Amino acid sequence: MTPPETSPDQPLITILDDEPEIRLMLADALNEAGFRTKGFARATEFEAALKSTAPDVCLVDLGLPDKDGLALVHRLALESGAAIIIISGRAQVQDRVTGLELGADDYIIKPFDPAEVVARVRARLRKTRSEDKVSDTARFAGWTAHFERYVLTDSEGVETPFSHAEGEVLRLFLESPKRLVSRARMQEILGGAAGESFDRAMDVRISRLRTKLREDPKNPRLIKTIYGAGYIFLGDVKWE
Amino acid sequence: MTPPETSPDQPLITILDDEPEIRLMLADALNEAGFRTKGFARATEFEAALKSTAPDVCLVDLGLPDKDGLALVHRLALESGAAIIIISGRAQVQDRVTGLELGADDYIIKPFDPAEVVARVRARLRKTRSEDKVSDTARFAGWTAHFERYVLTDSEGVETPFSHAEGEVLRLFLESPKRLVSRARMQEILGGAAGESFDRAMDVRISRLRTKLREDPKNPRLIKTIYGAGYIFLGDVKWE
DNA sequence: AAGGGCTTGTTACAATTCGAAAGGAATGAG
DNA sequence: CTCATTCCTTTCGAATTGTAACAAGCCCTT
Missing domain, CATH: 3.40.50.2300 (Response regulator)
Known part of the structure; x- marks a missing residue:
């Protein structure tokens, strides 16, 4: 059946x-x-x-x-x-x-x-939905994310590659900037699988992403954690 | 002109x-x-x-x-x-x-x-466009509450971060200023769970919020408690 | 106006949630 | 088959938040 x-x-x-x-x-x-x-x-x-x-x-x-x-x-x-x-x-x-x-x-x-x-x-x-697929490049806070090449470029042109999993998280953030992204939403969009301890995996992805964005762990300026609720991405995003 | x-x-x-x-x-x-x-x-x-x-x-x-x-x-x-x-x-x-x-x-x-x-x-x-988003900052009594950044700014520009739980309380007050906010209503909006001794948690939240707003414990000017009824938030609120 | 009972404020502590480092399975290239 | 990369899992430490305990305050009765 x-x-x-x-x-x-x-x-x-x-x-x-x-x-x-x-x-x-x-x-x-x-x-x-x-x-x-x-x-x-x-x-x-x-x-x-x-x-x-x-x-x-x-x-x-x-x-x-x-x-x-x-x-x-x-x-x-x-x-x-x-x-x-x-x-x-x-x-x-x-x-x-x-x-x-x-x-x-x-x-x-x-x-x-x-x-x-x-x-x-x-x-x-x-x-x-349709808006998601249109563009593959986004600018924010001096960075440029090229999703088709899986590369981040900083303001001086230095390139940092990012993986598929990291890209999923980054895209999710860039699609709803300055808004709280609940953990549930992330899980639904990313893992989908109702993981029991999949939460930790998300943490790791975010941790990696923060590192590549050169965030100060003590004082993250772009990806902020909202304890008990989710995350919020600060910074003005412009898709191209 | x-x-x-x-x-x-x-x-x-x-x-x-x-x-x-x-x-x-x-x-x-x-x-x-x-x-x-x-x-x-x-x-x-x-x-x-x-x-x-x-x-x-x-x-x-x-x-x-x-x-x-x-x-x-x-x-x-x-x-x-x-x-x-x-x-x-x-x-x-x-x-x-x-x-x-x-x-x-x-x-x-x-x-x-x-x-x-x-x-x-x-x-x-x-x-x-991701711009023109829903209003999410409020001014009152010299303070500015930035809910997307989870930060309070005083009249001199000094920033004080606040947590999600504190923000929920603050938002509730700022959404109905100069009106009595009953304890029951707070409990519904915040805890949701019909708390038995969740009352204490609300008190704690309010206490911490008052601290961040630098209220004088003996003489609170902004968050006033109405004995036996709830709280009332004084101060003119302007959302932006 | 003084005291008792109830409500509220505050502090300390415990539970929960999250961050980051380290180890290990899966996938793919050579 | 081996190595490399990626990504999940585990683990422990740090931060937030709820809970418990007690102090202080308010209101009513006497």
């Missing part, structure tokens, strides 16, 4: 809504379209799950009982690489503007048609 | 709509928000202009006289790196779905509020 309607490399969509019918309706439509889905009724459950999984798109209902939905959206926007789509009964323009301003990527008003939600989810995935 | 509302490195937004009033309304709102704009009444002009300039976001009205708007959107999506936002009077779900499937990044229905258009344009720019 091999009926994985949802293979593990399909995009993962989370649904956060306290109404079971809506969760079901959305999950059905999205599964139909070939996405993996995970539903949550409460924000706390959702946040707990975020520590172990990294969704690609998050559907968030603002009318949650247990938490301020907008604050959650704000934090998500900053700490997660996922696209955020607000689903709300509040239809005022001001609500939409503040929601988008806080970091949401889209805002859908209830009642909605599942087909439109699917279309908007697809639109978000298109942007985040 | 020096009123370059639109410096050349500001994002460029094109507006393609045959109604002059709408072009004007959109251009005004977008210029106000600091964007450069270029308006076009006909698709042919627009396409000619594309050869010499690369916009960051294209607003496209589907009801054009001289060409099929959807075909234009499709070609744009394939050939241009710009984000595409459809503006249309056609409000059917099917219209929106096909518009999005063809490569549009967003779909706004007429009549619209310019403020929402600006917010949606910003949302698109956030994703395509």
